[in-house]
Amino acid sequence: MEFFKIDKVFDFMSKRLPFLGLSGLLVIASIVLLFTKGLNFGIDFAGGTVVQVQYEQKAPIEKIRNTLEGTKYENSTITEFGSPQEVVIRIKGSSSNLANDIGDEMHKLLDSTGNFEVRRVDMVGPKVGGELREKGLMALGLSLVVILIYVSFRFEWRFAVASILALAHDVTIALGAISLFNIEVNLDILAAILTILGYSLNDTIIVFDRIREGVQISKESILDKVVNESVSKTLSRTTLTSLTTFFVVITLFLFGGEIIHGFAFTMLVGIVVGTYSSIFIAASFLVQLKFSIANFKAKEAEKLKRQKEKEKMRAMYEQGTV
Known part of the structure; x- marks a missing residue:
């Protein structure tokens, strides 16, 4: 075609x-x-935590932001993820001061925002x-x-x-x-x-x-x-x-x-x-x-000449004349 x-x-x-x-x-x-x-830079390079939450109804993003206001997660980035029912909460920076089970802690904090489940929690340290x-x-x-x-x-x-x-x-x-x-x-x-x-x-x-x-x-x-x-x-x-x-x-x-x-x-x-x-x-x-086309052709001609000389020497060697 x-x-x-x-x-x-x-x-x-x-x-x-x-x-x-x-x-x-x-x-x-x-x-x-x-x-x-x-x-x-995302969590992979900056370090931090990703929490994926799925609601039974449309995720109340503004309500989630207001709920996290005043907590150690207040600077989190909250975005819709794939469908209106799912959101991702990205917490950048060091995660060393976070609770061991951040999923349970997030579940308690967001309890008033509706029925949901925490589907994923990923943590990456700043050093990593x-x-x-x-x-x-x-x-x-x-x-x-x-x-x-x-x-x-x-x-x-x-x-x-x-x-x-x-x-x-x-x-x-x-x-x-x-x-x-x-x-x-x-x-x-x-x-x-x-x-x-x-x-x-x-x-x-x-x-x-x-x-x-x-x-x-x-x-x-x-x-x-x-x-x-x-x-x-x-x-x-x-x-x-x-x-x-x-x-x-x-x-x-x-x-x-x-x-x-x-x-x-x-x-x-x-x-x-x-x-x-x-x-x-x-x-x-x-x-x-x-x-330069002229220089390139000259180099190619010289290369071809050397190759032919090598082939000639090899043929003479194989025939025992060298």
Whole structure:
């Protein structure tokens, strides 16, 4: 199935500066949001307690807030969870001063709010939360380093730098959206960010592979034209893959319930931004880094020459002439 004509070449590179400018503005806005508003770290990273309560009738959220007013739980965050009958009470910070059986204590405090049952109580200490946050950032950093090494080995250093810049672009904008919409950052969000890295890298590698192939077989010496041809050839594949994934994730976002809402939202942003960067940004970075077709072909010719010399020496050795 083709959304775009195979022989149609779109002139992406003539518009690369406006697209890079737009991306620059989005990245700067995201960084400003991260430094001013910050991220809303959930229980997984900040430490604290989660209490899930199910009522027989619609949960009286305002009454719950008023009931907890003046207690050690007065700064809790109370939100609807999945259905109007269920709520989640999130108590951030240290849980060392809480009662051993917080479920029983919460049951007593909320007794006047209606008939309900405490379905879940999860506690995470602040030390554990800090360790999870540190290891999450380490996992993100190591992922970028490994990707840089892999792409450098498979392609050329300019491809590697361009792919890392594109990935940093995608992740920064995704984090900016998370901050803007006050999405709670937990282990699910970390998983979504790492998934975005893999998804975006996959698209970028396919585009770069086609560019390398185009450089090798094309008689064209102008990089912009080779990039336009290569990106145009992958356009249908990129569009189909992105739309298929997008429809699955938006279904999760709309019908998956509160528990998966943050993950699905992050994935939606990542898919849109990752597809955009694979088509318009990654290759633009490659052009901006002054990748040279002549130098690349010279290196490939030298590599092929060395390979033939090795094969010749091996043949002579096997025949006993060396």
